[in-house]
Amino acid sequence: MRKVTIQEVAEAAGVSKSTMSRYLNQNYSHMSVSTRQRIEKTVKALAYRPSRRAQSLKTKRSRLIGIMIADISNVYVSLLLKGITNYLKQYDYQTLIMESGNSVEQERQQLDQMLDQSVEGIILQPNSRLSATYQFIADAEVPLVLVDRETAPFRWDTIETDNYQATSRLSAQVHQSAEAYTVGLVVSEDVHAISTREQRLAGFINGVAPLPVQTVELDASNAAFTQKLQTLLAANEHPLVFANNGKVLAVVLKTLQALSLSVPRDVGVAGYDDWNWAGLVGPGISTVEQHPDKIGYLAGEMLMKLVQPHEKKPKPAIHTLPASVKFRQSI
Amino acid sequence: MRKVTIQEVAEAAGVSKSTMSRYLNQNYSHMSVSTRQRIEKTVKALAYRPSRRAQSLKTKRSRLIGIMIADISNVYVSLLLKGITNYLKQYDYQTLIMESGNSVEQERQQLDQMLDQSVEGIILQPNSRLSATYQFIADAEVPLVLVDRETAPFRWDTIETDNYQATSRLSAQVHQSAEAYTVGLVVSEDVHAISTREQRLAGFINGVAPLPVQTVELDASNAAFTQKLQTLLAANEHPLVFANNGKVLAVVLKTLQALSLSVPRDVGVAGYDDWNWAGLVGPGISTVEQHPDKIGYLAGEMLMKLVQPHEKKPKPAIHTLPASVKFRQSI
């Protein structure tokens, strides 16, 4: 049962390809009712469905939108995707999802492939902080919306969390705490690679001020963190550990468990939670909860505005969404 | 900067479209080195990239494979996707990802759209248990691989976890426990809708036998579960609660926390864990950990075998992957 073409249905219905095409595009204006019904029946009988490829070759509309994220196994990202598809489902668009694996080169390759597939628009969680990196997308005249992270200088619609504010509010809780912390320890992946991480670090420093703040970078292993922590404890410090994202928070908690450290007696803990599980762990971990689904939904909305032919295009802007701060017993 | 076509590069390089096409498809066999280099330079200068749509219209190869899952925000699914893309990245294929929202009708619509986009193959987490539901895909001669769940009668390659075995092994731990459980309580979404859930229920009953087993269905709220649990406790039962998937486990744990019940003193808990967080919660929750990334990877591999033109097609089979059972203190 090979795919049937417009030619074949047309013949079966006893009309020309042009008439078929008119039917498909709902140009019923000047078509006799009888022809229309005849075509309708034939289409149903043959289970005919037009080929998008052929259509789009002609019309330049692929009905494809590209979504480029850093890591698809990330919970934040999966909720983001949920939000995007949730908005897009009312439209007749399909999503081409690719992941960059946090590599700028791979990202570029994948984006090129997206363009090759003639996507009509792109939602991007950028790996690079430079707008110039993505200029080629604008050159190809493909609408672009950034999510989660921003690039400089400002150029495209960007939807992100209010990281500075939220982190600041959460970490300021340290001043209400019965525990007397002597140092803040921010655990993060490469801080300066991504705008978001920098914003959170800055927010933390602001929130706990005048407490001194140290940072430790988390790579493949947790060795650096473990060592840093033990050094601090050996020096009789009382650290407040801050995990800069959900993945890091998981590592931090597992490390503390492995070291049999008590929270918040030995160390305080706070951080970003993507899983919504932090409330169940230990005494309840104080966290920032983002709303990636909302970010995705809004990104979908923005992109559709840019893609739809007849909408007036709004000026690009940065949209900052508030995050929820959950105060629990871990500080 | 509109997209440049093969025609334009050909003219710029002073060759015909055919020669350009040969270059693109690496048919260098009978092409003078000078032409080749000239083309190479022009292509680079104009930043030319061929249009996949046009190519595929001719060649019937879209380089697109469709992935249809039930719920994209599910952690299991995001790891599954990771596994698939992880395998596919060595090939030049893009993924069209859609979600069915656990609805058979929506699933059908989306699958139709996938076929409209001329995907070369489909990986499907089916919502229906009937193979007949998906016969139209076979009719369209599009290779199909099922993941996570199976349909009957057997017809396509299927990659899934060994749910019965794993659940059985985990729940058999009840016989080693110091706690004297009097009843098993399986919490699940609609058990008979999905093969996987039935397998787990059966495995649980087998593992805890001869302990009596009750079930409770989880819908939007946790009310039914809460009530059932309180009834059992009021009757002085000592229940072992089993959460049939990761989502349900989260609800169960949050409910127990809300009721201030102690684990395992008041109730024992075990279940399926998608997050890998269960070890951090309470006394450590005994769980089955699946390996969705491996399922995805294998699914990608199977599909590529079916899609690649020159491979000999293996007979379809059901591939059952073992899960890990983590014994912790919650039983």
Add this chain to the structure above:
DNA sequence: CTGTTAGCGCCTTCAA
């Protein structure tokens, strides 16, 4: 070694 020609499946004037 390279160009000419004829489509792939559909849409879109232009005529009839």
Add this chain to the structure above:
DNA sequence: TTGAAGGCGCTAACAG
């Protein structure tokens, strides 16, 4: 109200 013809960007014989 309908059909014929041309073309979207590319590939693949077939010539030369």
